[in-house]
Amino acid sequence: MPDDEIIKVNYSGAVNAALRRVLAEVPQTLLYGEDVAKPGGVHGVTKGLWKEFGERVFDTPISESAILGSAVGAAMMGRRPIVEIMWADFFLVALDQMINQAANVRYVSGGRLTAPLVVRTQQGNSPGACAQHSQNLEALFLHVPGLRVAMPSTPQDAYDTMVSAVYCDDPVVVFDNRTLYFGEKQEIVTGRPPAPVGGSLRRRSGSAATVVTWGAITHRVLTAADRLAERGVRVTVIELPWLNPFDGDAVIDSVSRTDGRLAVVHEANVTAGFGAEVVARVAEAGVLRGRPVRIGVPDSRIPASPELAAALIPDVDRITMEVGRLAGE
Amino acid sequence: MREDLLADLRAMWRIRAFEEKAQALCDSGEIRGSVHLCIGQEAGPVGACDALEGSDALFATYRGHGWAIARGAPLRPLMAELLGRATGVNGGRGGSAYLSAPEHGFHGENSIVGAGAPIAVGAALAGRYDGTHRVAMTVFGDGAMNQGSVHEAMNFAAAARLPVLFLCENNRWSELTPIRETVHNETLTDRPAALGMPAVRIDGNNPAVVRETVSDLVEAAREGGGPAFVELSTQRLVGHYVGDPQLYRTREELAADREREPIAVAVRRLAEAGVDEGEIEEARSSAFAEVERAVQDALADPPASRGSVREHIYA
Ligand SMILES: Cc1ncc(C[n+]2csc(CCOP(=O)(O)OP(=O)(O)O)c2C)c(N)n1
Numbered sequence: 001m002p003d004d005e006i007i008k009v010n011y012s013g014a015v016n017a018a019l020r021r022v023l024a025e026v027p028q029t030l031l032y033g034e035d036v037a038k039p040g041g042v043h044g045v046t047k048g049l050w051k052e053f054g055e056r057v058f059d060t061p062i063s064e065s066a067i068l069g070s071a072v073g074a075a076m077m078g079r080r081p082i083v084e085i086m087w088a089d090f091f092l093v094a095l096d097q098m099i100n101q102a103a104n105v106r107y108v109s110g111g112r113l114t115a116p117l118v119v120r121t122q123q124g125n126s127p128g129a130c131a132q133h134s135q136n137l138e139a140l141f142l143h144v145p146g147l148r149v150a151m152p153s154t155p156q157d158a159y160d161t162m163v164s165a166v167y168c169d170d171p172v173v174v175f176d177n178r179t180l181y182f183g184e185k186q187e188i189v190t191g192r193p194p195a196p197v198g199g200s201l202r203r204r205s206g207s208a209a210t211v212v213t214w215g216a217i218t219h220r221v222l223t224a225a226d227r228l229a230e231r232g233v234r235v236t237v238i239e240l241p242w243l244n245p246f247d248g249d250a251v252i253d254s255v256s257r258t259d260g261r262l263a264v265v266h267e268a269n270v271t272a273g274f275g276a277e278v279v280a281r282v283a284e285a286g287v288l289r290g291r292p293v294r295i296g297v298p299d300s301r302i303p304a305s306p307e308l309a310a311a312l313i314p315d316v317d318r319i320t321m322e323v324g325r326l327a328g329e
Numbered sequence: 330m331r332e333d334l335l336a337d338l339r340a341m342w343r344i345r346a347f348e349e350k351a352q353a354l355c356d357s358g359e360i361r362g363s364v365h366l367c368i369g370q371e372a373g374p375v376g377a378c379d380a381l382e383g384s385d386a387l388f389a390t391y392r393g394h395g396w397a398i399a400r401g402a403p404l405r406p407l408m409a410e411l412l413g414r415a416t417g418v419n420g421g422r423g424g425s426a427y428l429s430a431p432e433h434g435f436h437g438e439n440s441i442v443g444a445g446a447p448i449a450v451g452a453a454l455a456g457r458y459d460g461t462h463r464v465a466m467t468v469f470g471d472g473a474m475n476q477g478s479v480h481e482a483m484n485f486a487a488a489a490r491l492p493v494l495f496l497c498e499n500n501r502w503s504e505l506t507p508i509r510e511t512v513h514n515e516t517l518t519d520r521p522a523a524l525g526m527p528a529v530r531i532d533g534n535n536p537a538v539v540r541e542t543v544s545d546l547v548e549a550a551r552e553g554g555g556p557a558f559v560e561l562s563t564q565r566l567v568g569h570y571v572g573d574p575q576l577y578r579t580r581e582e583l584a585a586d587r588e589r590e591p592i593a594v595a596v597r598r599l600a601e602a603g604v605d606e607g608e609i610e611e612a613r614s615s616a617f618a619e620v621e622r623a624v625q626d627a628l629a630d631p632p633a634s635r636g637s638v639r640e641h642i643y644a
Contacts, residue, residue: 039506063476065477126362128362129362129363130363130426130427132426132439303424303638304425306362306413308422308638
């Protein structure tokens with residue numbers, strides 16, 4: 001295992017570094033999917049890995065069922081497959097292998113079989129992405145016991161969650177957001193021992209309200225929190241790089257310290273989004289005071305026109321206004 | 330033959346002009362987001378759409394601008410859609426990848442590889458019940474042959490003897506990976522043939538060959554003969570999407586593709602047939618001028634309004 005080292009990478013470079021590490025460190029790993037090997041991935045995330053690791057990194061036909069199903073089988077036989085579903089929307093043509101198969105293996109075999117595979121995918125909206133390349137589907141997977149789900153938003157977390165995902169003994173889905181791939185380079189620490197999956201990150205501290213968020217929109221939430229802080233309204237921002245396991249305790253604890261005020265911000269549709277679950281958990285814990293706020297896309301399909309799409313996705317102004325109002329501004 | 334070839338060339342140039350214009354509007358930032366051009370693949374739509382009647386249904390992929398145009402959808406609302414205008418065929422919601430114009434028998438593009446095939450089966454199925462006996466045509470790429478949905482659709486159509494034409498545009502590439510690396514048996518026609526339907530591979534760069542082959546199969550299907558499969562051997566002269574640097578492709582290969590692409594071939598054949606250069610040039614410039622007018626009109630159209638963004642989610 002490499003020692004702690006600091007490297008400067010952007011988000012996609014961080015994922016690449018994590019994949020390089022686990023391929024080197026865990027001989028059971030395989031990395032495959034459409035266009036991931038020779039072409040290095042349509043977003044360049046897997047660049048260079050095929051050259052370095054040879055036949056353990058390969059391109060597949062456009063056959064998502066076979067990609068996911070083969071990962072289930074290989075994982076049951078002791079490999080650690082890491083497969084890519086190019087866009088989360090394409091998961092939907094092969095959900096059987098994830099939901100009926102992968103998620104069930106451990107349970108129905110009484111723990112005697114497992115399918116520790118990792119699915120890498122990316123989702124979200126970018127300007128002009130079409131309707132079948134724009135959805136935020138995490139809630140679909142969070143409804144299924146047996147799957148672990150991560151949604152990192154920074155290079156460091158992208159690195160850490162990928163390493164943890166590969167060492168995790170459950171099937172894991174890691175959702176990137178493609179708008180993050182080409183962000184700024186940042187220093188990240190590599191080489192640390194893999195952390196167990198789960199946990200949350202307190203990104204800002206303040207007593208006016210608790211804002212829970214995850215994925216790319218975290219950055220908008222942080223900007224909103226900074227704007228509010230300039231006006232003297234300090235909120236706590238809790239980011240969930242892991243949605244399953246969900247660090248409910250940290251959220252409940254924070255809400256109880258912020259006068260029972262809670263907002264949840266996500267990029268997915270509001271109805272039956274994970275925000276609803278977060279609110280329900282906090283309500284059940286009896287620490288909610290006043291009306292919780294859910295901020296997300298107002299239950300719409302996503303249009304192709306960038307201007308139309310921008311009208312749906314919560315922006316910094318909207319988040320600032322709604323959280324500010326919650327915090328009694 | 331001379332007049333027919335000239336007419337085909339005009340039709341292919343309309344598509345080429347539309348595509349080149351779309352490319353330019355992407356480059357200038359007027360069109361944003363994902364756009365997949367069919368430059369080099371114009372002979373397929375021009376030949377095959379002639380085999381269909383107005384009530385027949387066509388289902389295309391994201392590389393479908395040419396199919397929409399060949400089906401008769403007017404240029405201005407098509408371009409307006411790419412530009413996110415209120416006057417676009419789908420009011421800015423569909424964009425390049427979901428053009429649809431059902432009034433022209435163009436039942437839409439699709440961005441999920443292979444998803445159009447089962448839908449086309451359903452369109453043919455409906456025709457059996459509503460008495461129209463419409464033929465459904467679905468177009469997809471060579472890469473899509475590896476989707477379960479395409480296999481399932483072909484088998485369903487064969488088992489139910491439904492009038493579905495499965496049209497595979499084999500341009501040899503699936504995004505950045507060549508077909509030879511994702512199939513062991515490159516004879517794609519073996520698969521539909523094994524399921525029990527006529528399956529042929531033809532020169533997809535000759536609109537007349539496409540027209541003749543597809544017309545025969547469509548007629549047979551219309552008369553109850555069940556589905557058929559046609560593989561069009563073709564090429565795309567541009568990247569998978571606008572902005573694709575095509576690092577995976579060699580210069581030599583591109584040069585060979587430019588030699589055999591349908592417009593170059595048609596121009597050569599007309600010259601050989603003694604058609605004078607002026608007439609060929611007139612055909613070109615009038616196609617480009619028509620597209621230019623449509624584009625200028627579309628550019629002057631108003632943008633889709635933000636207030637309308639949540640319309641059309643429910644009935
Ligand atoms: C189910 C699904 N998987 C993957 C993709 C990503 N993707 C879009 S186009 C494409 C290549 C398709 O190749 P082919 O079918 O040969 O059609 P072509 O683009 O060459 O016309 C891929 C892999 C997708 N859109 N849908």
